[in-house]
Amino acid sequence: MDRGTEDFAAFYERHRDPCFRAVLASVADRHLAEELTAEAFARAWGHWRKVAKHPAPAAWVVRTALNTHVSWWRRRRREVAWDAAGEDRSALADGDATAVDLGIRNALRKLPARQREVVVLRVFLDLDTRGTAAALGIAPGTVQAHLHRALKALRAELEDTTEREDITR
Structure with a gap:
């Protein structure tokens, strides 16, 4: 194995899971x-x-994945209707270390795309x-503004979710 291959292999092993979690948080579909x-x-x-x-x-890898998703979506938006309610819940199996909490995923999905991207890259x-x-x-400065608005919206959404859960108990 040459040096470039070894460098990439080490990079892949070190960043595979964090990149996957970042993309998962953004697209909310495990298989995608x-x-x-x-x-x-x-x-x-x-x-x-x-x-x-x-x-x-x-970040280059995550950005490339998200750009690929946008390109894919643009090509298929006329062919396939997106069903936000049809989320793959198998990603939330017990013991799945790569799963992101359902409440956080749902709150992230409600954010505008740019705010969601900023949160994914920063967090x-x-x-x-x-x-x-x-x-x-x-x-x-735009990153800071998006992050501030996103965290404010996430806080409000998660507080609302917690209150609704408390009421139903």
Whole structure:
């Protein structure tokens, strides 16, 4: 194995799960997230010399997966009606370390796409403001504004969910 292959293999092992969780949180469909993540890592392997020099290669992978999802959705939006209620709940099996809490996933799905992307990159991949801005191609101030609004909306949504659960008990 040459040095580039070893570097990519180590990168893949280290970032496979965090990237998958970030994509899963964004698209809310386990099978689609697996497919998108695999496609993004395949593209990263194909462009490894360039990706290895990227300031945040894991963010590059997640961004590529999300861009692939958008491209896929645009091609198929006239062919297939999206059913938000038909979410794959198998991703939430007990003991599944890659599953994201259902309440958080539902709250994330209610966010606008850009806010959801900022949360995924900042929280799931632990990027700083500059890294997130670079990955999304926006200004650092815009990242901070989106993150502030997203966290405020998530807090409100999760509090509402908790209150509704308390009332039903």
